[in-house]
Amino acid sequence: MRRTVIVSNRVASITEGSSKGGAGGLAVAILETLRESKGLWFGWSGNVREAPLDTPKHSAPTQANPFETVTVDLTPAEHSGYYNGYANRILWPVLHYRSDLMEYHSEHFRTYQRVNANFVSQLVPLLKEDDLIWLHDYHLMMAPRDLRQAGVKNRIGFFLHTPFPSADVFATLPNHRELVSSLCHCDLIGFQSPTDLRSFEDYITHEAGGQVHANEEFEAFGRQFRAQVFPISIDPDGFASAAEESERSDVANRLRESLDGRSLMVGVDRLDYSKGLPERFLSFEHLLDRYPENRQRVTFLQIAPYSRIDVPEYKLIRSRLEGLSGRINGRFAEVDWTPLRYINRGLARRTLAGVLRHSRVALVTPLRDGMNLVAKEYVAAQDPEDPGVLVLSRFAGAAHELKEALIVNPLDYENTGEAVQRALSMSLEERKERWSALMDTIRQQDITAWRRSFIAALEAT
Ligand code: ADQ
Numbered sequence: 470m471r472r473t474v475i476v477s478n479r480v481a482s483i484t485e486g487s488s489k490g491g492a493g494g495l496a497v498a499i500l501e502t503l504r505e506s507k508g509l510w511f512g513w514s515g516n517v518r519e520a521p522l523d524t525p526k527h528s529a530p531t532q533a534n535p536f537e538t539v540t541v542d543l544t545p546a547e548h549s550g551y552y553n554g555y556a557n558r559i560l561w562p563v564l565h566y567r568s569d570l571m572e573y574h575s576e577h578f579r580t581y582q583r584v585n586a587n588f589v590s591q592l593v594p595l596l597k598e599d600d601l602i603w604l605h606d607y608h609l610m611m612a613p614r615d616l617r618q619a620g621v622k623n624r625i626g627f628f629l630h631t632p633f634p635s636a637d638v639f640a641t642l643p644n645h646r647e648l649v650s651s652l653c654h655c656d657l658i659g660f661q662s663p664t665d666l667r668s669f670e671d672y673i674t675h676e677a678g679g680q681v682h683a684n685e686e687f688e689a690f691g692r693q694f695r696a697q698v699f700p701i702s703i704d705p706d707g708f709a710s711a712a713e714e715s716e717r718s719d720v721a722n723r724l725r726e727s728l729d730g731r732s733l734m735v736g737v738d739r740l741d742y743s744k745g746l747p748e749r750f751l752s753f754e755h756l757l758d759r760y761p762e763n764r765q766r767v768t769f770l771q772i773a774p775y776s777r778i779d780v781p782e783y784k785l786i787r788s789r790l791e792g793l794s795g796r797i798n799g800r801f802a803e804v805d806w807t808p809l810r811y812i813n814r815g816l817a818r819r820t821l822a823g824v825l826r827h828s829r830v831a832l833v834t835p836l837r838d839g840m841n842l843v844a845k846e847y848v849a850a851q852d853p854e855d856p857g858v859l860v861l862s863r864f865a866g867a868a869h870e871l872k873e874a875l876i877v878n879p880l881d882y883e884n885t886g887e888a889v890q891r892a893l894s895m896s897l898e899e900r901k902e903r904w905s906a907l908m909d910t911i912r913q914q915d916i917t918a919w920r921r922s923f924i925a926a927l928e929a930t
Pocket residue numbers: 493494495630631701737738739772773774814815816817818821838839840841842843846
């Protein structure tokens with residue numbers, strides 16, 4: 470088996486990803502790929518230093534983790550230009566159809582290019598002839614070109630975890646051509662959903678003057694490559710057992726007691742403007758307004774840990790949510806009932822699994838999302854004898870697969886409120902039918918299938 474070299478913005482600490490159910494799905498997938506191929510994981514250490522070390526930091530393989538990690542530090546200027554500036558304030562909004570939020574400065578693009586080039590120059594001496602190189606996500610879009618310029622002939626694959634927006638939206642990025650022409654140096658580009666692939670095809674034919682042939686073969690900027698859909702997933706059975714075990718935990722008991730027989734609705738997201746949280750809060754307000762029988766009977770728990778706190782747009786969305794949650798609770802709360810519990814902290818994965826299992830309805834209503842793993846985790850966490858209902862945005866990549874969820878347009882908050890009402894009153898029989906169809910889908914395309922199919926497709930290019 471060939472060695473796989475994974476390159477991502479961050480290298481997670483091994484302990485974060487060491488146990489099933491204890492780690493995020495992506496970390497598990499990456500670690501399994503690395504273990505199987507005795508691979509190498511390269512990326513940022515997470516440290517920001519005025520004077521970074523000259524050489525990257527290696528960690529040697531161990532018996533439990535038979536792969537290497539190599540990490541580099543960023544300077545404060547690199548962190549602010551490449552990570553906060555270009556990746557999070559320019560690329561992220563555009564990839565999520567929010568060009569209006571882009572804060573463009575050409576200096577940020579130069580820093581982004583410099584950091585990509587620096588990653589590549591530190592990586593190249595570590596490469597072996599038949600390594601497969603697998604680049605992850607929007608932080609590293611200039612790396613394919615740099616790798617080829619450094620003479621690297623290995624197979625290179627790139628997977629985009631976010632959406633690829635429609636060609637017109639992508640073209641609002643002043644550097645759209647540089648970014649896509651760099652990606653075209655890959656042998657394989659992977660997207661989350663057919664919508665993303667279609668948008669990319671459209672970009673290639675209409676913006677780049679390239680061609681799309683049969684078998685997902687592309688030609689553009691003088692290069693030939695493939696682009697395909699690989700919907701990312703989770704380990705459903707691992708997550709299901711974590712949820713089942715967590716049901717007997719202290720936190721689960723506390724949650725059950727505090728609900729006092731009320732139905733629980735849940736939302737779990739990083740606090741990000743792409744996740745549709747204000748619209749979700751409004752849909753809950755609509756539910757209580759329009760269907761007063763839910764007052765005192767339903768509690769909505771929204772878990773939304775802060776993310777990207779240095780980015781101003783995230784401060785704005787935070788204060789908007791604080792305002793809305795205050796208004797909803799002020800309007801509807803009783804001395805013995807708080808309708809909305811809004812928590813800005815992350816939960817341990819096992820605890821999270823238990824909370825999802827205990828929830829009658831999950832609201833996964835992003836305005837745009839590459840996939841959204843919480844949707845799949847919610848399904849996996851359910852009790853097969855009494856499963857809850859998933860209310861899912863049509864704009865999450867997951868909606869392409871999870872067709873038996875109640876699919877909504879999150880911008881229509883009233884309609885989302887109606888879907889929740891339908892979910893709360895759905896018969897056990899219908900809940901079971903929908904759940905088992907959803908669970909079958911997730912089992913068929915789980916995280917192992919995802920990583921193996923990407924690697925197989927890369928080898929086959
Ligand atoms: P994210 O935008 O971070 O990921 P998501 O797919 O939902 O979104 O993954 C988040 C992960 O973090 C999930 O496993 C979830 O359980 C966990 N998580 C979220 N909030 C948590 C909390 N409060 N406590 C504990 N755990 C929490 C990006 C893209 C997505 C894409 C993924 C994977 O934006 O579209 O699905 O990468 O490709």
